[in-house]
Amino acid sequence: MGSAQKLLRWYDLHGRTLPWRKTRDPYRILVSEIMLQQTQVPRVILYYASWLKKFPSWKRLAQASNTEVIHAWAGLGYNRRGLMLRDIAREVVERGVPQSEEEWRELKGIGPYTAAALAAFTLDQRTVPIDTNIRRVLGRLLLGIPYPQPEHDARMREAANDWLPKRRRYADIPQALFDLATSICTKAPSCAVCPLREDCLTAPKFLSGSVPIPKAMIKKAIEKRHRDKSYPDRIYRGRILKLVREANPRPVSISAIGSAIDPAFDPVLDKDWVKAMVGRLMKDGFLKEKADEINLA
Ligand code: SF4
Structure with a gap:
């Protein structure tokens, strides 16, 4: 059994049940993806249902004023994301719902990760969205790099293309990778209990203790702060x-x-x-x- 199949088998047993995983509707998936950018899953769960109640469709969101959007987004942080979501809805109402990863990328505000995520989750297209979590797992599994960085993405995409299964569960693969990344293949991974350890190019390094765990892997973005203020x-x-x-x-x-x-x-x-x-x-x-x-x- 290949490691992609092992991952799916693990996901079937241990994957999280999240509201946006129960749908293939592009609007609902996009709402979840934008909310999940820089906001933790438990908080998104709290706001997701109320947002969909208030704005149940592209059309309704496209009609929303700035005030309505800012009110509904309150609590999720980074308010600009709410307005960007409304602007994307306006474009979709005008142009129609994109039918491929490439078409999603043509919309303002949709980056490579979100376009790939929408293609995988709504169309079951054979693609892997690469964010920090997925980069960590695939970089370790397929490239043997303990702490992969964005400059490894091109190689990772090539390797992932060979690795993706023939069976069409392309919507589940990224979700399974997210769950593995947040529960087992974390910054300091638990390779001993990982379902992919026999196939993983980095597991021997971690298991032998030859990889030092860096204290601060990601340099925190320097946030603008005034004088001696407590917060950015x-x-x-x-x-x-x-x-x-x-x-x-x-x-x-x-x-x-x-x-x-x-x-x-x-x-x-x-x-x-x-x-x-x-x-x-x-x-x-x-x-x-x-x-x-x-x-x-
Ligand atoms: S074996 Fe270790 S490094 Fe490899 S995917 Fe699993 S947890 Fe990550």
Whole structure:
């Protein structure tokens, strides 16, 4: 039995039951994929059903205003993703639902990973979406690299193409890889209990203890932070948006924002910082300003 078949057999027994795995509907799959970008699975589960209740179709989402989207997305973080999802829905309503990975890639906001995921999950196409988790498993299994990086993706794609099974379960393979990546083939993998250990090119290295586990594999993106603030700017931008959302339809005075989002706000040292964050939120299409007051765009 090949390692892809072993993976599927393991997945049939141990795979997670997640709401978006029960459907092949492109809209529902896309919603889950966008929500899962930078948000943990348990949190997405909480918001997924309510989003679909509010916006059950491409058409309904395409009609949604910025305010509606921002309200519904509240709690998922990185609000721009909600607006991007709405914009993709508008394009789909206009052009029709893509019928291949290549067609998905033509839509603004859909990158190579999401296009491959949609092709696999909705069309059962023979492709493997490569994200951090899948890269880790396939790089170890097929290339013998303990900590694979994006520069290995091209080789990985070639190797995955030979590795994919003949049997058509292309929608299940990435899901199985996700589950293995988060439960067994983690940063410090548990090769001894892995269903793929006999086929894995890296298992002998890990099992012999000859691979040092790096303390910080991924350099954390350097997030912009003002002076000695406790959090990066994106957290304070989120607070501004929350403030405006909760006040809506009443506008919020710009001069009232600083102390509302930061107890240590300094009117001299932090004034321009708040203004810059408001400017960024306006540029991103979340807010509009009128006479020193802001509201949802
Ligand atoms: S044997 Fe180890 S390194 Fe290979 S896929 Fe399994 S957990 Fe990952």
